[in-house]
Amino acid sequence: MDKVEIPRKAIYRISIYSRCLRRLSEKGIETVSSSALASAAGVKPAQLRKDLGYFGQFGTRGLGYPVEVLLTTFREVLGRATLQPVILVGAGNLGRALLRYEGFMKEGFEMLAAFDKNAKNIDTSRVPVPVYPDKEMVPFIQKNNVRMAVLCVPAEYGQQVANTLVEAGVQGILNFSPTILQTPDNVVVTRVDLAMELENLSFFIDQ
Amino acid sequence: MDKVEIPRKAIYRISIYSRCLRRLSEKGIETVSSSALASAAGVKPAQLRKDLGYFGQFGTRGLGYPVEVLLTTFREVLGRATLQPVILVGAGNLGRALLRYEGFMKEGFEMLAAFDKNAKNIDTSRVPVPVYPDKEMVPFIQKNNVRMAVLCVPAEYGQQVANTLVEAGVQGILNFSPTILQTPDNVVVTRVDLAMELENLSFFIDQ
DNA sequence: CACTGTGAAGGTTTTCACAGCA
DNA sequence: TGCTGTGAAAACCTTCACAGTG
Structure with missing residues (x-):
């Protein structure tokens, strides 16, 4: 061993x-x-x-x-021998851009659907997956055995949505919301924070 | 000392x-x-x-x-006592989404402009900064004393554009292109690779 | 001969644990 | 008493250097 x-x-x-x-x-x-x-x-x-x-x-x-x-x-x-199903939550500007971004698909993940509080009023042009209202999220996760989610909701909803995801069975969250999520130990969270990356660069630049 | x-x-x-x-x-x-x-x-x-x-x-x-x-x-x-000027290169899907994303502005960076090979044919609706053809990039950087750039061009152009940026005086690059950039030691590059982040999550998930 | 595989050394970052102060 | 500031210890990660092998 x-x-x-x-x-x-x-x-x-x-x-x-x-x-x-x-x-x-x-x-x-x-x-x-x-x-x-x-x-x-x-x-x-x-x-x-x-x-x-x-x-x-x-x-x-x-x-x-x-x-x-x-x-x-x-x-x-990397756990990619088979296609991993993924969902995205929060179809605002950033969320929609990520959905349109071919990079995800190309690299062997299957983006199944997106969810939003306000699914009806969202401009889904050139978004290649369906956008559902958030009520349908939990049953969807369970039905499709989704283990990973991309989180793009505003900071104030981050924790709440994360809780729901975790309860529904999600084990990995790619978090674009500018919040620190509190999650159980068995859940992995990776934060991507654009402003933070810029700040960090800024530190390492002379003058 | x-x-x-x-x-x-x-x-x-x-x-x-x-x-x-x-x-x-x-x-x-x-x-x-x-x-x-x-x-x-x-x-x-x-x-x-x-x-x-x-x-x-x-x-x-x-x-x-x-x-x-x-x-x-x-x-x-963090070098943010004063507003730091930033440019973005490559106004494709991802690039435009980042431009529209209010997060940048909110956090005290000034996104001055974007540049693209193909500036004329780009849908700039709701993009809050001007998009110029790439020819104008170098003079713009020098005139405005730009030290940081966000790079969103396709992988095959990444290195080439990075070289141009560095020669023009850029010292920090936030790289969204899926390429490893070779740059001089005094230039800081931070990579943000969405597919990689997903892969990484995927590894840490059971089953 | 050119390259891999790896123990051991070296470096960096985190955590501990406690002295010291308001 | 409650919390900071910090050396010293521990954990972690990288690099070296060289033995081992097709």
Whole structure:
């Protein structure tokens, strides 16, 4: 029972490696060395090898790693061997933009539907999924076994909606609302806060 | 010359503390203890105290911290005592959504303009800033002393546009393009990759 | 010979624990 | 007494350096 904990940050890097590998795969490249892949991903070769080490031994000494094998492994690691269903809550400006953003679909998640307090009055042009009133959210989650949600509601509703999501069975929340959510330990929340990212940049700039 | 390096992550937390303090300030609360503020921000009290310690001594033992003093200090720390000018490059779906998103403005950044390869054919309804063709970008940056840019161009143009930005004098890039940018050491890049965040969540979810 | 796999070293960040002060 | 400020300890993560191997 090897319970060597995998660093949280390593998981992020696995996503990056996946991207790079996909590009290599498209070009028909079959083998890649740790130094080549690392430099494409913007990390040190040793780091890449360590990261791979958490999941097994994939390389051939003197040669490198087989691109396809790594890709398959990573897909499994990232829980994306099968399409993950996702919903979005809060179809305001930001929410709708995310729905329209092809990036989600492309990367193998299935955005099933969006929910909004005010579903009827929403401009759904070029939004590729249905937008339902929030009342229908809980039954929908349960029926479709949804485990992940993207939260784009205004700050004042963030916690309340998060509670509802968690009760309905959601285990992962990508939180675009500028609130700190209090959730049980078994629920994972990732915050994406645009203003905060700017503030942070601003700190590291001279003058 | 106290060269105690401030952890990068501490700066993120300072942004969070600022948010919480602003709310306290609006409620007319004048003093807050480390444990109260920490729990609002979702961190441990000791962590908060350490973070504050990087910037000085603000508290009164037995009492807590003065809300307004902390707020002013943080504003200075985050380089937001004055309004920071920002531009956005790439006014596609995501770019336009970010432009429309009031969050940026509210938080004290000044989004001056957007630039796009194809500025003429862009739907600028409800976009509150002008969208110019990319040719005008470099002179604009220099004239307005722009130091920060939000990058929303497709992956294949990311590096090229970043190079142009850096040459023109930009020192901080908030990168929404799914590319790893290679930039000089004095330039700070923060990546926000929506698909990656979802993948990451997906890993931490059971089953 | 070129590259992987990995223990050990080094660095950074978080947490503890308690002295010190209003 | 209640809370801050902070060294020291612990946890965590990265990098080094080299043995091992196709």
